[in-house]
Amino acid sequence: MHIDLDRHSGITLTEQIRSSIADRIQSGLLQEGEKLPSVRNLSRLLNVSLMTVFHAYEMLEHEKLVLRIQGKGTFVQEKSLRFNEWKTQNQLGKPTLDWQNSVADYLPRAQYWRMMQTPLVDVAKLSMAALHTSLIPTEWLSKQFYQYSQVDNTALTEYGPVQGDSKLREAVLPYFRSKNIVTSPNEILILNGSQQGIDLVASTFVGPGDCVVLEEPVYPCTIDVFRKRGATIYTVPIDEEGMQVDHLAKLCDSRPPKLIYTNPTFQNPTGTVMSMRRRVQLLELAQSYNSIILEDDATSDIYFGTEPPPSIKSMDTRGHVIYLKGISKFISPGCRIGFLIADGTFITRLVGSKGISDLGTPLITQKAILPFFSSNQLNKHLPVLREKLKERRNLVLQILNHTAPKNVHWTKPDGGLNIWLTLPPAFHAEDLHANTLKEGISFLPGHVCFAAQQQFHHLRICFSYLDIHLLEQAVTTFCRLLHDFLHTNRHTQQFMHM
Template sequence: MHIDLNRSGSKTLPHQISETLSQRISSGLLQQGVRLPSVRSLAITLNVSQVTVSKAYDMLEKRGLIYCRQGKGCFVADPTHNRRQEEGCWQDLYDDYLPRAQLWRNFDVSEVKYPFHLAAIHSELLPLQDIGDTYASLVKEQPELMATYGNFQGDLELRNVMREHLKSRGISLTSSDLMITSGTQQGIDLVARTFVGPGDTVYLEAPSYTGAIDVFAGRGAEMIFVPTDSEGMRVDVLTKMCDQRPPKLIYTIPTFQNPSGVTMSITRRQRLLELARSYRCLIVEDDPFSDLYFHAPPPRAIKSMDPDGHVVYMKSFSKVLAPGCRIACVAAEGNILSRLIAAKSASDLGSPLLTQKAVLPFIAEKYDAYAAQLRITLRGRMEKAAKLLKLYAPPGVNYILPEGGLNLWLELPPSPDIASLHDLAEQESISFLPGDVCYSAETPSRHIRLCYSQMKESEMEEGLQRFLRVLGRFLQ
């Protein structure tokens, strides 16, 4: 079993081993009943002492994540384990390099009737017919597109359209400064694989996007989470942290942050950019939701204030148009972008040209009018959800209504057993996203995320009332 250890980091080696194994257990990479490597074998693999591994296993056993039997070994906790699992399976012992996979574990579309866990927009609100018609027309009239590899950097015509889109939002770049990716998830992965290695310090907001945490964990980065308040990331706290651990990269979702919904103030955006300049590091500015504001437009993007190329800006289009199309734009300059394009060429040989051509006309001609109407609809959804929370949320449940985006971030009273709450909700065919997966540390979160845009409006209202009744019974 491979675990990246940072021997000069701030966390002890037993803590690093325990944390990685706990993340693998919680994300399902180590399934219940599976036997862990022996203390001796893991110590040899990781080049640490057996005492170090024993301490890590003790930490896990005290948390109830594993159990150990003298003479048989240690197993992932499961009261229904069987003899075959104790004897082990060769696949269970086959090494991999995945420290966690919460995105896979928690975002898979389940069979529940009320899927509040998924931050998405219901299909009836998306322009699927328009994009589908264009797709069908292209297949019929230009079938050669299906036989053509796309440019590694992305279709030039689409990049021209996206250049104008970004320019209208204060980001002035050339088409040569843009790259098309298969969603921002690929963009984050490309940045991490290109610029982040084992032991590099990556700063993120606390909480942060699960998919980004998975990616940085996979690179062996030392992730440090920066507290947030109503103005977003505490840049003053980050500055002090950087004195101790200089950053290689800072990842942020400054507008309608996922999962908290908080928006970073313009002052903090400016200070964050100044910090990146002083440390000569990159900021990854992830922007999936800035067009989904409910009242006034949000502060301008950090990238719009960046003359020196410290910001890699990522703009998702698939989330608000057609998630299955997987289209996003990455904006960067100079040698930073060149290296990202090189990484992308090795990753996928270029995004599908047919898909790029299919979304192009809508983004060029209809996107702004569509986004304006979508904002009105989503605001109505959020306000209905807010009324239900006001009426039915149990005492001690706190939340701040977002100014845009898709999610509500609820804080529960102290010491909640969110895993048990999740099981109760599933019995009512309801899902939600546990806050634990939005951190990498072992400290349990008291938060849960609910998305109010994934279902039809009537289903959202019915499902939210049901969930709040479940929550009320749970907190009694």
Template sequence: MHIDLNRHSGITLTEQIRTAVADRIQSGLLQEGEKLPSVRNLSKLLDVSLMTVFHAYELLEQEGLIDRIQGKGSFILGKSTRFKNRPNQKEAEKPSMDWQNTVADYLPRAQYWRMMQSPLVDVAKLSMAALHSSLIPTEWITKQFFLHAQLDHSLLTEYGPVQGDSKLRDAVLPYFREKNIVAGPNEIMILNGSQQGIDLVASTFVGPGDVVVLEEPAYPCTIDVLRRRGATIFTIPIDEEGMQVDHLAALCDTRPPKLIYTNPTFQNPTGTVMSARRRAQLLELAQSYNAIILEDDATSDLYFGSAPPPPAIKSMDRHGHVIYLKGISKFISPGCRIGFLIADGTFMTRLVSSKGISDLGSPLITQKAILPFFTSNQLQKHLPVLREKLKERRNLVLQILNRMAPKGVRWTKPDGGLNIWMTLPHAMNADDLHTFALQEGISFLPGHVCFPAQQQYHHLRLSFSYLDIHTLESSLITLCRLLQGFTQSDRHSERIMHI
């Protein structure tokens, strides 16, 4: 089992080992019943003391994630077997594949993969921050696919340019100018979704030990990418104005970051908006310390008031510190897998080279199908309707929570985006609540996946965009009833949380 240990991070080696193993378990990379390396073997592999590994395993057992059996070893507990004493006889009779755990991989966690697993197929997905099919112009997009495939067969027979179709890059310039982002077509790259942009920036600029700053809580897939790169991750808490930049300034004095990741507008998972004042302060800090800001702008088009949110940080950038990401998944179509990256100077050259290594270029057919969105008035017609429908869903969720949520439960009231962040009383465990919710046919995102370290288990994210409005209503009512019963029982105290 490969675990990157940073002996200069200020986090104990015991905690780093505990976090690494817990992340693998909660991501599903370590499966129920698998045997962990022995204390002796792992201590030798990681070059740490026996007691360091012993205490890490002890903490994992206290959390109900593993079961240590005297004379046999330490085994992964799934949700169905936590707090039970042994693997059952049927599992014990399976041919052993424990040798595979001696083969090192470099996947510290993979939370999105875990969220998309088959148990969620027939579940009402309050966990999914995506649009319901009725909110996507599928018929219009389908016609574009069919038309372009008929007109130009080369779209299916040739590789596209690595940087993306030149006509699409030209067509989106007015869209970005409306956001006060002035860029030429050579400063834009087309991606297979903005998630690829996060991965490209990380693989190009972040290496083992590099200091990276995230908001806390943070978009879980970004944590996955940066942990895989071996980055030293520091987190900055969020308040009603977004990232607390004064905390970041204090960190920069001792550990100046190479990269600062921010999702400043309707932040995922909390829905908060970074104020214009803090955006300017964040850019000033990046300039002072020669840091890169990776600005992930997923949902700024989905505002519910009459005025849009503050301009992007990129709109203020004059020295090339900001790499800007814009995906269309949250407001046009997730299935098309189209995103845009804007960068200046040599950053773009390096990122295009990285993309060429990664995928040889994005599919041309999807780029051509999306092109008319930006060359006609289709986007201007689509967005106001989408905003109103999402606002209706958000209002419905808030009304139900205000009426039915138990005392002590708090939640955000976002002015846009797709998500509501809920905070339970500190003693409650949202991961355990999720187990009971699945039994009722409901899923949400347990909040612990949004914390790269020192995980907090009393939060959860509700997405109000993926379900049809009737299923959304019934699911929220069921969840509130479940919360009522959960808070009144002692089920939430079964697991001893390590926070």
């Protein structure tokens, strides 16, 4: 087992070992019943004291992730696999594959998609941060696929340009100009979904030991990406004005970050909007310390009141901001299209990386999206979408206000798709999730959104994905289960965390 330890990170070695192993277990990369290295072997391998490893294993046992059996060793607990049943099917009856376990990988954590993609049959997915079918212009898009496939076959017969279809890069300029982002087709890279943008930026500019700053809590797959690069991750908490930039400034003094990731507008998972003041401060900090800002903007088009502040990219005159715009959250996730905007040598290098990564996004999906931007369709679509999502947000907030327990708190987002709930500190959202799953309701337990010291008493629910009647039912049931959970577990939790 390969674990990168950073002896200058300010995080204890015990905690680093604990979280590395926890990540691997929660990602299904260490399997049910698998034996961990002995304390002695791991301490020798990592060149740390016996007690350091011993304490890490003790903490993992306390979290019920591993089981220590006297005289036999330490094993991964069965419970940890509740999201990974599919995997064991692959492994059965092939002992000849055991040698594979000795092949070290560069994948310390791959939690997010596994959590989201567990086959949940007949489950109302409050966990899913996506649009309901009725909110997606499917008929329009279908017609485009149809028309395009009749008129022009080049999308099927050619490798498209690595940087993306030039017509689409041209067609999105007015959209970005309406967001005060003045750019050119040469500075746009079309992605296979905006997630790919995070991965490309990381694999191009971030390597082992490079310092990366994430908001806390954060979109979980971001943690997966930067951990895969071996980055040293620092986190900056957010409050109602977004990332606490004064906190970041202190961090910069001691360790200037190579890259700062932010999702400033209707942040996933909290729904928070970074204030204008902080946006300016953040950009100034990046300029002072020669840092890259990776601005992930998935939902700034989905606002329910006044328009949110302009993107940081729109204020960027010196090429510090690499801007990501996914369309999954406001047009269609199925097309897997995202846009990256950067300038100077950044865009050159990122296009190079894209070529290495997959030779380019499929032309057919780009062509299907093209008329959405080149016609007036987007301008027709957005106001309707905002109205419908606002109605859903209001509905959910209303149910929460009326029926959620008084000691639970939640954000009241002015846009986006998500609400972030906070239980009293002693309660564990994963335990609640086990209960709600039994009644057919899923949500996102919040601990996966923390890169360093995980907090277990948060969760994210999404108001955009379910049919609206099902949404109403699901949130109502959720509130009932929340009451039961807090009541039943009051004493146990207090005891356990004493």
